[in-house]
Amino acid sequence: MDVLTPRSLDEALRLKTEHPDAVPIAGGTDLMVALNFDRERPGVILNLGEVPELRGWSRDDGLLRIGAGLTYAEAMAEPLRSLLPALAEASRTVGSPQIRNRGTLGGNLGTASPAGDSLPPLLVEDAEVEVASLGGSRRIALHEFLVGPKQNALAPEELIVAVLVRPSGAPQTFMKVGPRNAMVIAVCSLAVAVDRERGELRAAFGSAGPVPLLVIAPLAEADGFPALVASAASPIDDVRGTAAYRRHALRVLAVRGLERCLAA
Amino acid sequence: MPEPVSEQTISVEINGETYEQEVEARKLLVHFIRDVVDLTGTHVGCDTGNCGACTVLMDGKTIKSCMLLAIQADGATITTVEGLAAGGELTPLQRAFSASHALQCGYCTPGMLLSAAYLLEQNPHPSEEEIRRGIQGNICRCTGYVNIVEAIKSVAEGGGA
Numbered sequence: 001m002d003v004l005t006p007r008s009l010d011e012a013l014r015l016k017t018e019h020p021d022a023v024p025i026a027g028g029t030d031l032m033v034a035l036n037f038d039r040e041r042p043g044v045i046l047n048l049g050e051v052p053e054l055r056g057w058s059r060d061d062g063l064l065r066i067g068a069g070l071t072y073a074e075a076m077a078e079p080l081r082s083l084l085p086a087l088a089e090a091s092r093t094v095g096s097p098q099i100r101n102r103g104t105l106g107g108n109l110g111t112a113s114p115a116g117d118s119l120p121p122l123l124v125e126d127a128e129v130e131v132a133s134l135g136g137s138r139r140i141a142l143h144e145f146l147v148g149p150k151q152n153a154l155a156p157e158e159l160i161v162a163v164l165v166r167p168s169g170a171p172q173t174f175m176k177v178g179p180r181n182a183m184v185i186a187v188c189s190l191a192v193a194v195d196r197e198r199g200e201l202r203a204a205f206g207s208a209g210p211v212p213l214l215v216i217a218p219l220a221e222a223d224g225f226p227a228l229v230a231s232a233a234s235p236i237d238d239v240r241g242t243a244a245y246r247r248h249a250l251r252v253l254a255v256r257g258l259e260r261c262l263a264a
Numbered sequence: 265m266p267e268p269v270s271e272q273t274i275s276v277e278i279n280g281e282t283y284e285q286e287v288e289a290r291k292l293l294v295h296f297i298r299d300v301v302d303l304t305g306t307h308v309g310c311d312t313g314n315c316g317a318c319t320v321l322m323d324g325k326t327i328k329s330c331m332l333l334a335i336q337a338d339g340a341t342i343t344t345v346e347g348l349a350a351g352g353e354l355t356p357l358q359r360a361f362s363a364s365h366a367l368q369c370g371y372c373t374p375g376m377l378l379s380a381a382y383l384l385e386q387n388p389h390p391s392e393e394e395i396r397r398g399i400q401g402n403i404c405r406c407t408g409y410v411n412i413v414e415a416i417k418s419v420a421e422g423g424g425a
Contacts, residue, residue, distance in 0.1 A: 004268050005345055011266075014265060015266070022268075028333070032332070035290075045333075097382065097401055098379070101325040101327055102328075178362075183314050
């Protein structure tokens with residue numbers, strides 16, 4: 001296995017064009033498991049740890065631009081925590097402190113797992129993904145970026161650069177079901193927001209279909225919303241849980257989430 | 265423009281000493297620490313980021329050193345369990361682990377100590393729930409955690425790790 005370590009975004013994009021098969025690594029919390037178990041054997045990895053443009057976040061006229069290298073620990077810190085509360089709650093459920101110090105939002109997007117914890121809260125907030133190649137950058141709505149289980153809309157010569165989101169300010173929460181409260185891949189998860197300004201109930205589930213999915217209903221339809229969320233899911237039976245359990249759990253989480261958000 | 269390389273020279277400061285070394289791109293940080301630098305206090309448990317035995321501090325934050333390539337630590341400052349009792353004298357946290365019987369086989373202890381030290385640095389007076397959250401990424405198969413939590417609590421109450 002060979003490594004490429006670019007020192008700027010421009011250099012990273014040039015290298016990705018020259019070596020489209022190079023596998024990007026940031027926090028490594030997904031990729032290293034695959035390497036240690038010999039499930040993946042990339043010829044070249046692209047070490048993104050030294051690219052300053054991917055770090056931190058900025059705000060321009062209400063639009064947050066969150067670098068792909070933002071860690072879960074950083075997403076849990078103020079003021080991001082207050083701007084995107086459900087994302088902070090989801091980050092709190094990722095792995096353990098050591099994993100949250102390394103794992104990044106860009107990595108969660110790159111892996112595009114149906115169980116990616118940051119994805120439901122970002123869907124609820126209508127986030128976009130900024131990707132770039134030498135030819136320029138483009139923005140992709142998150143629901144279009146997630147195309148299948150562990151598949152995203154990234155072209156081989158592109159890199160994930162940032163997440164763009166305009167915080168709604170709506171009461172919101174995130175819940176995750178698992179056998180313990182740490183080091184767990186979600187059996188299922190749900191982000192819920194009650195957006196009175198838009199007049200919408202919004203929920204996005206994880207681990208209950210090929211991709212995390214956003215479900216929207218008018219504010220007045222709170223009573224039927226949990227059933228709507230459960231019916232929008234297309235879960236499967238697997239090692240972590242059954243399809244029937246996941247559907248049931250989503251209904252329960254939706255009730256609970258609405259209670260929390262409507263009380264706020 | 266850099267070319268793909270199978271080895272890279274890295275410079276890493278571990279427990280106050282700088283190591284400059286050519287390493288294979290594929291080498292894990294934990295193997296660099298154990299096999300190259302010969303600091304064997306950092307253990308390898310699971311290789312999957314679950315057990316926390318390989319926990320070290322990198323630039324002041326806990327990480328799992330089996331989930332990191334050594335080349336990703338280029339330029340970093342690392343503290344391993346050997347760096348805690350740097351002058352040969354145990355820290356209050358280490359003494360508390362001993363006094364509270366917070367270890368049996370000891371395999372998890374180096375990682376547990378670093379997670380606890382990190383927790384107490386971030387939050388010098390954690391509640392029991394905060395302590396349990398702080399060590400949620402470190403698995404102990406002997407103690408049932410009660411004495412580990414007690415040890416950390418006693419340091420938190422006594423003031424200073």
